[in-house]
Amino acid sequence: MKKIIVFVSLALFLGSSIVFAQDTTKTKIITTKFKLPSVDVKTIDGATFNTSQLTNDGKPIIISFWALWCTNCIKELKAIQEVYDDWQEETGVKVVAVSIDDAKSVDKVKPFVNGKSWDYQILLDPNKNLYRALNINQIPHTFVVNGNGEVVWQHITYTEGSEEDLYEIVKKVAEGKSITE
């Protein structure tokens, strides 16, 4: 009985939302383009930082979620580091690497990042506030944000060479082109 109620209500909920969405906005309720949520995280020096402050002078931003224990995340960030100078020169893109390391390792993020000579803006999300707000299941999870602060593309996992696809997206976003495949 309970299951039926849950199902019917969910159907009603979604149904009504869609109806109203059509009435009022004429847009899909589930969108692939959305404003980056405003959530408090920390900078690498421990200062509070709200994600609504993330800007890059109208140029694209790559947000990559990682942790010290995530091999593929580190592989992705290393691969980007190799070509980061070129990417920045060509598109002005900025990479923001958000670490979800918790109390076990969060204090080792700064020496690690410096030790690797990474040039990224590092943010810390030990309580996973931003992680949850962006509905992440598992890392690596990478987002591309356009010049208006809207998430326009996202991808999970990292495989060798997929940074090239990421860059294709970044180039399109930098030029203001549509990124639909």
Added chain:
Amino acid sequence: MTKKSKITTGKLILLICILPFLSSAQGVLNSGQIHGSFQMDAQFYVEDSLIGAEKVPENVLMNAFANILYTNGDFSAGFRFESYQHLMKGFVGELKGNGIPYRFASYKTDELKVTIGNFYDQFGTGLIFRAYQDWNLGLDNSVDGLHLQYQLAKGITLKGLIGNQRYYFEKSDGIVRGADAEFAFNEMFPSWADNKARFTIGGSFISKFQEDDSPIYNLPENVAAFAGRMNFSCGKINFLGEYAYKMNDPSLVNNYIYKPGEALYVSTSFSQKGLGISLSGKRIDNMSFRSDRGMTGMPLMINYLPALSKQHIYTLASFYPYSTQPNGEMGIQAELTYNLKKKSALGGKYGMDISVNYSRTGAIQKSKVNDTIAIDQTGTLGYKSKFFAVGDDLYQNDFNIGISKKLSKNFQIELLYSYQIFNIWVVQGHKADDTTGANLVYANVAAADLIYKLKNKKSIQLELQHLSTKKDQGSWAMAMLQYTIAPKWTFTIQDMYNYGNEKVDDFGEKEPKIHYYTMTVAYIKNTNRFAITYGKQREGMFCAGGVCRVVPASNGISFSIMSSF
């Protein structure tokens, strides 16, 4: 022991049904968004007596969840539906069921943020409070109640909370309440804003309530814990310290002793471009803190005591994972990360990364309270412990060196060597060697990860690992080969072989040396991932942050879907 959630599913449904009507009535759906995520793990189980894998009567078992999150400006609400009706092996039976154990609504006006329903948060490093979720562990100790956050002034943040913790699909009887204050001096004083030196202090308080139902002992119904912390950074140097004190809290974990608990965590680091050094130490004494004193295992933990050891990424390097001993441990960890520059003598054309890590954890020193009371005797103060004295037992030791180097445009290599000592008796409760009764496993682990890039975003990865030990199940070898067509396809085959197993079973027969092979195909498109695996899974421990779950041996086909939008 626990009661059913008072907020019924029905009420929740009513709420979410009304929501879109309300929002559209105000014409604010324009800016409202719905997002979510989904995951499903299923397995078809095959009997395999060789590895001890059982067949299940249902043939197929599955765990799944879906998160739905609605946000509209400073308002957000969401829920998570979880399905453990056909609970997979390796998860506690109490999880069985379907339901919505997590739902919340939250809004922010000016300086105040109010959250009702379930929430996750932590005070400081979590020594006295951390509510978090880890799906793969099957852990969720979210608090269901009220959470307030108030910005008293610039740089001053106050938090208050009260509620009951999640206990599978029910809630704890015990109540958790607390408050936290944090002062960030550089934000408080405008003249400090651009100062290179940053200074933050914080203090927190947590109290739990649980009825005293003991006919023998007079148990404290309210148990308070306090913590103070300090964060300092100045350019290349960072320092973090937190101390916590917990009042007497007899529990099943500490054998019902009345000794207060305490914990200290300090960590410092020095880093500049190309070099990072970190050093940390901790001491935990009787710090198991749960909203139910009779609970062991994963549920109803109020605080978080992570293990101070490196979380290895290679299977055989993390073959003996250490889990925190909340009744007492002392540990240190040191790590060095060094980047040899591109085009330097040692770095070569592409540079090279080196990391060296050392960690060691042991028992705290314990002595008798007086001549008549044995150490850890129930109903007494338990023991005395000198703060800086180290106990006799070693729990874990790990010295490891890792190198990562790109050899050519298309070829890169990673190497790891690790020397480990592991107290399998204390951590897993069985001997390292049944004939001698030894507690410690000594192991040498070596691993190599070779990645070769082919044309058109294709690549081949070969991973070789070896664990050498004379204890426990003896030596292991492992090889993994992966072919990737980025960004969509990965094909993996892997074999783990227990070739050094000299163990003798209860009937005096030698245990078999087993190949644990698996084959996996994964397909990824944007935020959807589908994977199918066929093969054998050895019995072992899955750990995250020093919390572990036993994974039983299994054979069969598993299927997983992950998605978010």
